[in-house]
Amino acid sequence: DAKTTQPNSMESNEEEPVHLPCNHSTISGTDYIHWYRQLPSQGPEYVIHGLTSNVNNRMASLAIAEDRKSSTLILHRATLRDAAVYYCILMNNNAGNMLTFGGGTRLMVKP
Amino acid sequence: DSGVTQTPKHLITATGQRVTLRCSPRSGDLSVYWYQQSLDQGLQFLIQYYNGEERAKGNILERFSAQQFPDLHSELNLSSLELGDSALYFCASSEFGVYGYTFGSGTRLTVV
Numbered sequence: 001d002a003k004t005t006q007p008n009s010m011e012s013n014e015e016e017p018v019h020l021p022c023n024h025s026t027i028s029g030t031d032y033i034h035w036y037r038q039l040p041s042q043g044p045e046y047v048i049h050g051l052t053s054n055v056n057n058r059m060a061s062l063a064i065a066e067d068r069k070s071s072t073l074i075l076h077r078a079t080l081r082d083a084a085v086y087y088c089i090l091m092n093n094n095a096g097n098m099l100t101f102g103g104g105t106r107l108m109v110k111p
Numbered sequence: 112d113s114g115v116t117q118t119p120k121h122l123i124t125a126t127g128q129r130v131t132l133r134c135s136p137r138s139g140d141l142s143v144y145w146y147q148q149s150l151d152q153g154l155q156f157l158i159q160y161y162n163g164e165e166r167a168k169g170n171i172l173e174r175f176s177a178q179q180f181p182d183l184h185s186e187l188n189l190s191s192l193e194l195g196d197s198a199l200y201f202c203a204s205s206e207f208g209v210y211g212y213t214f215g216s217g218t219r220l221t222v223v
Contacts, residue, residue: 034211043113043201043214044154087154097142097205098167099212101154 004088009106012078020073020105022088027068031090034099035062035073039084044101047073049091083109114138117202117215125223129190132218136183136204142166143185144205144212145177149198160185192222 005023012018024033035047048055048062050071055062061074075082087104091097114137124130136143145157147170156169160179171177174192179185189196199219203212 036212038154043115043203043217044212045113046211046213049211098156098159098169099144099203100156101146103153 004090004102006086006088006102006105008103009108011108011110012075014080014109014111015077018075018078018082018107018109020075020086020088020107021070022072023070024088024090025069027090028092031092033062033064033068033071034089034091035060036087036089036099036101037082037084038087038104039081044087047086078107078109080109080111083107113213113215115202115204115213115215117200117218119218120216121219121221123221123223124192126192126194128192128222129188130192130220132187132189132200132202132220134185134187134202134204134215136185136202137213140204140206140213141183142205143179143183144203145171145185145187146201146203147198148201148217149195152198154201157187189220194222196220197222 034049036044038044050062063072085104085106116135118133141162143160147155157171158177159167163179174190177187199217201217203214205212
């Protein structure tokens with residue numbers, strides 16, 4: 001499986017933008033980049049996904065490097081409710097749509 | 112409410128016992144996935160079903176089994192329970208394809 005590398009933890013101030021990086025240098029052409037987050041005591045929650053182009057939705061934006069070897073999840077204005085573990089995952093449709101979770105990045109938001 | 116329902120929310124049982132965890136997927140989703148999350152292991156994929164058929168297996172112990180029924184709900188059976196089986200068990204569902212998964216809120220199993 002293609003792997004991802006994320007920082008163990010990051011800190012942000014409330015109402016400021018947050019850029020969460022992810023490296024996936026062994027990504028294949030058919031791998032989609034997915035982001036999930038897990039709030040304390042809850043199940044993981046889908047955030048966003050993309051293949052080659054940048055993507056925006058109501059929760060976040062996903063910026064994908066031109067060579068696809070890295071991506072960045074952007075939270076435009078962090079709130080205290082965004083404090084969670086954020087997982088960057090590669091999903092390959094040819095491999096049965098498996099989500100394999102790594103350690104993720106623990107985001108702490110300071111008021 | 113994510114649309115994926117897991118029952119029970121909490122379960123306390125003794126070593127050596129057997130339990131069944133239940134999952135109802137989001138309406139229209141044919142795929143069901145089971146994950147185990149313990150403190151020292153993170154989220155581990157156990158097994159996937161698609162429209163009643165087993166699709167993929169991960170790190171699932173032989174003491175564990177699962178099935179998906181014609182109405183698409185799924186059950187995870189855990190037997191001969193050990194202290195180390197204490198964990199959160201999550202179910203997720205998805206349409207087939209590279210769309211997102213929807214997770215339930217989990218069942219917290221405590222083996223004493």
